[in-house]
Amino acid sequence: xxxxxxGIIPGGQKTDAVGKDTLSITNLSRRGFVVGSSLFVVGVALxxxxxxxxxxxxxDAIDLPEAGPSPLTEVKxxxxxxxxWIAIEEDGTVKITCHRSEMGQQVWTSMAQIVAxxxxxxxxxxxxxxxxxxxxxxxxxxxxxxxxxxxxxxxRLAGAAMRQMLTEAAxxxxxxxxxxxxxxxxxxxxxQNSDTLSYGNLAKLAARLQVPGEADITVKDPKDWRYINKxxxxxxxxxxxxxxxxxxxxxxxxxxxxxxxxxxxxxxxKTGAVRxxxxxxxxxxxxxxxLPDAKPPALFQALGGIAVVAEDTWAAIQGRNALEVDxxxxxxxxxDSEAFAEQMQQTAKRSGTVRRKRGNVAxxxxxxxxxxxxxxxxxxxxxxxxxxxxxxxxxxxxxxxxWACVQDPQATRQTLSDLLKIDKENIxxxxxxxxxAFGRKSKPDFxxxxxxxAKEVGKPVKVTWTREDEVRHGYYHSxxxxxxxxxxxxxxxxxxxxxxTVFPPIASTFVPGMDVPTDGExxxxxTDVPFAMPxxxxxxxxxxxxxxxxxxxxxxxxxxxxxxxxxxAEMAHAAGRDQKEYLLELIGDARTIDPGDEGATYxxxxxxxxxxxxxxxxxxxxxxxxxxxxxxxxxxxxxHGLGIxxxxxxxxxxxxxxxxxxxxxxxxxxxxVWLALDAGTVINPRHARxxxxxxxxxxxxxxxxxxxxxxxxxxxxxxxxSWRVLRMGEAPxxxxxxxxxxxxxxxxxxxxATPPAAPALTNAIFNATGHRIRKLPIIGASGSKLxxxxxxxx
Amino acid sequence: xxxxxxINGKDETIDAAPGTPLLxxxxxxxxxxxxxxxxxxxxxxxxxxHVDGAPTRSCITAHDSxxxxxxxxxxxxxGRAADAIREVWVxxxxxxxxxxxxxxxxxxxxxxxxxxxxxxxDIDAAMSGNICRCATYMSIRRAIKEAASxx
Numbered sequence: 001x002x003x004x005x006x007g008i009i010p011g012g013q014k015t016d017a018v019g020k021d022t023l024s025i026t027n028l029s030r031r032g033f034v035v036g037s038s039l040f041v042v043g044v045a046l047x048x049x050x051x052x053x054x055x056x057x058x059x060d061a062i063d064l065p066e067a068g069p070s071p072l073t074e075v076k077x078x079x080x081x082x083x084x085w086i087a088i089e090e091d092g093t094v095k096i097t098c099h100r101s102e103m104g105q106q107v108w109t110s111m112a113q114i115v116a117x118x119x120x121x122x123x124x125x126x127x128x129x130x131x132x133x134x135x136x137x138x139x140x141x142x143x144x145x146x147x148x149x150x151x152x153x154x155x156r157l158a159g160a161a162m163r164q165m166l167t168e169a170a171x172x173x174x175x176x177x178x179x180x181x182x183x184x185x186x187x188x189x190x191x192q193n194s195d196t197l198s199y200g201n202l203a204k205l206a207a208r209l210q211v212p213g214e215a216d217i218t219v220k221d222p223k224d225w226r227y228i229n230k231x232x233x234x235x236x237x238x239x240x241x242x243x244x245x246x247x248x249x250x251x252x253x254x255x256x257x258x259x260x261x262x263x264x265x266x267x268x269x270k271t272g273a274v275r276x277x278x279x280x281x282x283x284x285x286x287x288x289x290x291l292p293d294a295k296p297p298a299l300f301q302a303l304g305g306i307a308v309v310a311e312d313t314w315a316a317i318q319g320r321n322a323l324e325v326d327x328x329x330x331x332x333x334x335x336d337s338e339a340f341a342e343q344m345q346q347t348a349k350r351s352g353t354v355r356r357k358r359g360n361v362a363x364x365x366x367x368x369x370x371x372x373x374x375x376x377x378x379x380x381x382x383x384x385x386x387x388x389x390x391x392x393x394x395x396x397x398x399x400x401x402x403w404a405c406v407q408d409p410q411a412t413r414q415t416l417s418d419l420l421k422i423d424k425e426n427i428x429x430x431x432x433x434x435x436x437a438f439g440r441k442s443k444p445d446f447x448x449x450x451x452x453x454a455k456e457v458g459k460p461v462k463v464t465w466t467r468e469d470e471v472r473h474g475y476y477h478s479x480x481x482x483x484x485x486x487x488x489x490x491x492x493x494x495x496x497x498x499x500x501t502v503f504p505p506i507a508s509t510f511v512p513g514m515d516v517p518t519d520g521e522x523x524x525x526x527t528d529v530p531f532a533m534p535x536x537x538x539x540x541x542x543x544x545x546x547x548x549x550x551x552x553x554x555x556x557x558x559x560x561x562x563x564x565x566x567x568x569a570e571m572a573h574a575a576g577r578d579q580k581e582y583l584l585e586l587i588g589d590a591r592t593i594d595p596g597d598e599g600a601t602y603x604x605x606x607x608x609x610x611x612x613x614x615x616x617x618x619x620x621x622x623x624x625x626x627x628x629x630x631x632x633x634x635x636x637x638x639x640h641g642l643g644i645x646x647x648x649x650x651x652x653x654x655x656x657x658x659x660x661x662x663x664x665x666x667x668x669x670x671x672x673v674w675l676a677l678d679a680g681t682v683i684n685p686r687h688a689r690x691x692x693x694x695x696x697x698x699x700x701x702x703x704x705x706x707x708x709x710x711x712x713x714x715x716x717x718x719x720x721x722s723w724r725v726l727r728m729g730e731a732p733x734x735x736x737x738x739x740x741x742x743x744x745x746x747x748x749x750x751x752x753a754t755p756p757a758a759p760a761l762t763n764a765i766f767n768a769t770g771h772r773i774r775k776l777p778i779i780g781a782s783g784s785k786l787x788x789x790x791x792x793x794x
Numbered sequence: 795x796x797x798x799x800x801i802n803g804k805d806e807t808i809d810a811a812p813g814t815p816l817l818x819x820x821x822x823x824x825x826x827x828x829x830x831x832x833x834x835x836x837x838x839x840x841x842x843x844h845v846d847g848a849p850t851r852s853c854i855t856a857h858d859s860x861x862x863x864x865x866x867x868x869x870x871x872x873g874r875a876a877d878a879i880r881e882v883w884v885x886x887x888x889x890x891x892x893x894x895x896x897x898x899x900x901x902x903x904x905x906x907x908x909x910x911x912x913x914x915x916d917i918d919a920a921m922s923g924n925i926c927r928c929a930t931y932m933s934i935r936r937a938i939k940e941a942a943s944x945x
Contacts, residue, residue, distance in 0.1 A: 104891025104928045233887055240892035241880045243828020243868030247893060250827035258822060283811040312822035314814045317834070386832050386840055386893040386927050435830070435893025436927045467833040690890055690933065697929030720837035720925065729918035731931035 054198060057173055059205040064172070071213040072161060077154035078138030081211060082162035085115055085155065087129075092186055092200035094121045097129045099137035100147040101407050103385075103434035103441070104694075105750045106687040107147050108235045113227040113683050114152060118159030118219055121199070122186035123227060128235055133409025133429035140431075141408040143442045143551070144605065145650035145748025148683055152746050156219045161212050169206035170197045222681075222743055231686040236433070248405025248432045249390035253460040256392065257286060259453050260316040260464055263305035263473050264327050266335075266713035267547055268294055271304055272326035279308055279323045284315025288323070289456045291449065296331070296512045298548045300415045302449045303473055309457055313464050332713040335546035337479065341377060344481035344543050347502045348375060352539035353516070356527045356600035364496030364535030368487025372574045376484075376563040377775045380708035381477035382723055383552045387435020388470040393450035394460040399426045400451055405434040407442035415444050416451055438698070439551040443475045471723045472715045475550025476708055478503045478521075480559040484567040487535075492575025494586060496535035499567075501526050501560065508545030515542040517556075519601040524649065525560025525755060527600040530616055532588025538600070547710060553698055557649045557755035562703070562776065565645035565759030569766065579763055580627050580644050587646075590617035605651050611745060612651045618678050619646050621740065622655035625676035629736055630657035639663060640671070641768025645756035650748030652679040653740075656696060656756040658732075660764040668765070668779075670700070672734040675753065680744035688749045689737040695753025696735075701726035703758035704779045717781070724781040797858045801826075802870025808857060816852040816860065817841045820867060828868040828896050832925065839924030842897035843867050849904040868896035875906040878941040888937045890928035898924050902938050911942050 070081040087095040096115045100107045108128045116126050131137050139150055163183045170188035171178040180191045187196045222229070239245040264270060270293045279285055289307040306325055310316035365371060391404035400422060406412045409429040417424040434441055446463060454461040465473075480503035487496035505521055507514040517540040519527075527538050552558070565583075572582030592613035595602040604612060623646045627633075630642055639662045646655040657674045675692050682688045705724035709716045717723040762773040797808045799816075801824070810819050820826045820843075829852055832840030836851040843852045844866040879902050882888070889895040898921070905912055905920040912920070917938055926934070 102891075104889070106887075106890070233884070234889075236892060237887055237889050238884050240889045240895050241883045241899060243826075243896050245892065246827075247830075249831060250821075252825055252827070312810065312814070312818050313831075314818035314822070315811060318811075384927060386838070386891070386925065387830070388832075434891060436891045438927070464831070467835075467838075686887055690887065690928075690930070693932055694890055694929040697931065698927070701929070719835055720833050725925055725927065726929070726931075727922045727925060728931045728934070729922040731929070731935075733914070735932045 052195070054196065054201060057197070057201050057205055059208060062172060062205060064208050067208060067210040070211040072157060072211055075154050075157055075214055077150055079136065080154035080157040080161065082158045082165065084136065085158045086119065086162050088199050088203040090200045090203070092122070092125050092198055093127055094119070094125050094199070095127050095129050097131050099131035099140050101142040101409070101431045101434050101437070102130070102236060103142065103407065103437040105691060106234050106236070106684060107142065109232060109687065110148055110683040111151065111155060112235060113230070113232050114155040115159040117225055117227040118156045119163050120183045120185060123232065125186060126235070130431055133413045133431065135410065140410045141442060143407050143439060145750040145752065146605070148746045149607070149651070149748065152681070157214060157217055160217045160219045164212055164217065165206040165209045166199055166202045168209055169202045173197065173205065228683055229681065229685065232684055234687070246432050247387050247435045248403065249387055249435070249464060251392040251403040251432060251462060253392060253394055256460040256462055257309050257311065257457060258313045258316050258464065259307045259309045259461050260313065260320050260466060261291065261305050261307045261449060261469070262320050262323050262325055263303045263469070264330070265472070266330050266332045267298065268296060268330035268332060269713070270328040270330060271306060272328045274306055275324040276306070279319040282315055282319040282322055284311040285319040286310055287457065289453050291452055298509045300443050300445045300448060301419060302445055302452055307449070307453045309453065309461065317466065330713070332546045335710050335713045337380065337710040340546070341479065341481065344479070344502045345375060345377065347541040347543065348481045348483040348500050350541070352500050352502070352541040354537060354599070355522050355540050356536070356538040356595050356598050358598045359535035361496050361498050361535045361537040365485060365487040365498065368496060369490040370488045370492070370574060371485065372570060373483065373485040374567055374570055374774055376482045376566065378480050378559040378562055379706070379776060380479045380547065381552055381702050381706045382471050382474050382708050383438035383440035384470060384723065384725065385434070385436030385438055385440055388465040388467055389441065389446035390462065390464045391447040391450040392460060392462040393447070393454040395454055398422060401428040401430070402447050402451060403430045403432055404444070404447045404450070405432050405437070405441050406444050406447060407434065407437050408444070411442065412444035412447050415448060419448055420451055438553040440474065443550055467720065468718045471717050471719060475509065475548045477552035477558065478506065478549045478556070482559065482563040484563060486567070486571050488571070488575060492577060494531070494533045494571055497531060497533050498537050498539070499526060499529065499564065500539040500541060502541035502543050503556070503559065504543045504545035504549050506549050506551060509548050509550060513544070515544045516540070520603050521556040523595070523600070523602045523604065524556035525564060525647065526556070527595045527602055528614060528648070529564055530593055530614055530619055530648065531586045533586070546713065547715070553695065554649055554751040554754040557647065558699065558702065558758065561645065561647045561755035562758045565647065565756065566762055566774065569643070569759070569763040570772065573766070579767070580623060580632055583644065583646060584620055584623060587616050587619050590620070607651055612747070614648060618653040619648060622646060622653045622676040622678050625738055625740070626655035626657045626674050629674035629676065629738060630659065630672070632657065637661070639768055641764045641766065643760045643763025643765070643767055645759040645763060647752070647755040649752040649755050652677060652747040652749060652752040654752050654756055656753070656760040658760040658764045660761065660768050662765065662768045670732040673732045673736070675737050676740065677737065677749070678740035678742060679747045679749050680742050681746040682739055682749070683746070685739055688739060691749045692737045692753045693735050695751060696757045697726055697731060699754040699757025700761060703761055703776055705777050705781060707777045707780055722781050797861065799857060799860055799865060800863065801865045802867060810857060812858055813856045816843065816855045816857045816865065819857040820852065826867055826869055830893055830896055832894065838894070839897040839901060840894050842900040842924065844871065844900060844904060847904065847907065849901050868900060871900060871903055873907070874945050876903045878944045879903050879906060882937040882941045882944070886933060886937050886940070888930055888933045890930055894924060894926045898926065898934055902934065906938065906942060906945055910945055912938060
């Protein structure tokens with residue numbers, strides 16, 4: 001989720017194409033992709049040759065015209081200049097820069113697959129360099145499931161341009177035509193003899209050649225892909241299995257001290273009297289630091305409170321436990337999520353603001369042969385990555401350097417500049433590995449905290465959020481109340497559909513008093529509904545935010561898909577029809593849909609609707625695939641049920657079928673999940689399947705157990721298990737994924753498996769038991785096992 | 795007050811406050827950051843190490859209670875079970891973000907060392923204390939069974 005998608009925070013993260021760094025990079029583009037200078041000779045044994053000794057190229061001995069600037073600085077997606085992305089060392093090591101944050105989606109591997117394929121690099125020589133936060137890389141906000149979509153084109157160009165320059169360098173050396181030379185697996189060969197030149201040997205000469213323009217670059221035919229769309233193993237996992245690699249919480253700097261923070265329980269609560277004598281008496285505690293009180297809007301400010309600084313994390317935690325603070329109530333002191341739910345449900349009963357309109361829903365409903373209506377509720381959620389937020393900051397005079405598990409190092413840098421009033425040029429932000437993120441780590445408030453404390457302490461400071469901090473002081477997935485109504489004709493066919501959705505918008509975190517759901521959020525599963533009935537209306541109702549509202553894996557798609565796909569099954573039931581057949585009827589004939597034609601302002605995930613239309617044929621296809629995989633319609637044991645849901649999000653199409661087994665005592669287990677994905681071109685099918693499993697389980701965890709509530713303005717939950725998440729024994733026993741083979745433009749895979757999970761589950765529970773769940777979570781935190789209320793089970 | 799701990803076969807002298815959990819001694823004092831913090835209350839398993847071979851939550855285990863014990867961490871765990879687990883973890887790309895995986899690998903290694911052909915129920919019992927928010931549970935289950943067939 002991009003902030004500018006929802007119409008707030010203008011500017012901040014846009015690339016500034018003109019500037020000192022851009023110029024230095026332009027210069028780099030001609031010279032920069034060679035590292036190291038020691039002379040050596042490469043010995044390569046070739047098939048058919050007893051021995052071939054590759055001559056060492058002296059690039060300075062070859063006359064070449066001075067090359068001009070890179071013509072690839074502004075291609076689709078940004079700068080594709082090879083030197084920005086690729087450095088080849090003399091030993092043949094290929095260093096590929098990854099400007100997106102690695103958080104388990106295997107973006108290191110996927111970005112490298114794209115570059116290395118077009119480059120014809122030897123995969124065993126590939127290494128990753130994690131980029132710092134800088135505009136030169138273009139968008140770095142690793143959010144919105146779009147790393148591949150945004151970068152596929154330009155990274156292919158960068159790799160192919162480099163391959164062509166290496167090939168041309170060999171041609172120059174051999175005094176042949178480039179067309180007589182070809183590159184493969186890190187070596188250039190020619191059609192006249194059996195000589196070869198290695199990339200490491202050619203790199204310096206190639207660096208002096210003109211970077212080709214886009215029209216002169218030939219990317220590979222997909223049939224020749226060597227790494228793209230292949231199950232290339234992850235580049236990070238070997239280190240992970242040895243406990244290596246640096247997450248944000250693992251950063252260590254000489255002289256570093258450790259901090260945890262006691263924050264006001266309420267958003268915009270203030271720090272009153274502080275008694276820290278007992279804190280300072282804890283062995284290892286060094287000092288306390290008062291942070292400035294936060295003021296609306298929340299933005300990415302630090303939340304205020306008192307930091308406890310110590311010689312290790314444990315001493316800091318003990319010091320915080322001993323701290324006494326008189327917190328002063330703020331404007332959210334009265335927030336009670338239970339009472340607020342009631343208010344939102346009342347709002348959902350009243351007419352709202354029309355956000356998309358087809359035909360006349362009011363008359364369609366009043367003339368319908370049969371009408372149904374249903375109300376749905378979904379609570380606040382916490383992202384809860386296994387690595388809680390953690391950041392290290394170090395000042396050197398007026399220069400600030402930070403190391404942190406951030407999804408968007410550029411926004412982090414901008415935020416630090418804005419809030420600490422320092423020139424961005426004096427700030428360096430290094431993204432570490434992220435131990436999960438799910439949207440939490442695109443909010444850099446924790447880096448601001450580290451910078452503020454480090455400034456006060458005069459040493460490098462690592463701020464660690466404990467799990468309690470993460471659960472109680474987050475940027476929460478929004479709470480929502482929705483109402484749907486449908487009118488059907490005498491054959492059970494849906495003729496009118498009304499969807500009204502009420503939720504505090506993410507914008508409330510950024511604009512004081514903002515209570516109107518934004519077009520971006522409405523376009524996540526509400527205004528983009530793909531149904532074909534003649535009368536359709538989507539409305540929104542206003543709601544104020546009282547916690548920091550943020551984005552969480554798949555964002556508003558979670559509650560919208562839950563309501564819409566549950567209601568589709570409710571319509572099927574009312575019509576006496578099969579869920580899957582009725583769903584296909586609702587979707588209707590093969591066509592493309594532009595919600596803009598029906599009055600919606602539809603961002604389409606920041607993509608053009610022409611390039612990425614809403615295609616109903618792709619929805620229908622994945623529905624049929626998932627149903628076939630699950631053997632939809634088969635005889636099931638007593639207490640079992642299959643449920644289906646389909647949803648397009650992040651430009652991908654996913655249908656999920658879930659089987660549940662409900663015991664006589666209400667015990668609920670999930671014997672199987674079958675999922676069909678159409679994400680267009682998929683870079684790594686194995687890793688895409690992992691995201692399908694992960695995204696689905698994330699959705700099931702939320703639906704079964706997830707609930708953040710607030711009382712007197714403060715979040716009630718504090719750690720596992722009061723904030724409960726799904727565990728191994730509760731995971732589905734079987735999970736099958738099929739991916740549509742496609743060369744269509746690449747779409748997202750990190751988030752779109754989450755939305756259909758909850759409605760597929762509740763639709764399955766309905767088919768197993770006759771019990772319709774309209775309020776989440778299904779089980780909640782306190783159940784000792786997966787169980788439904790016994791009286792509800794059939 | 796200095797304490798001597800045997801970690802991965804090596805004696806380490808620790809100067810941490812009495813009662814400091816092993817987790818923070820490993821991470822902050824010895825700079826062995828492979829063992830992770832997840833919850834601090836023995837609910838998530840990210841901090842799992844072996845104490846005399848038994849999976850143990852280092853976040854609630856006072857370091858000064860381990861006099862004479864042998865502590866093994868992700869950095870040092872080895873042997874047939876650990877080798878097999880690491881091999882299938884890499885071969886199958888089991889982890890996603892990897893943050894919980896030190897704990898998962900330590901728990902899985904201890905399971906396999908005790909039980910060379912664990913059933914689904916055995917795996918649930920041994921692994922349900924280890925939370926993974928990326929939800930690698932199915933991959934872990936498959937990988938443990940595959941590793942078991944190789945041990």
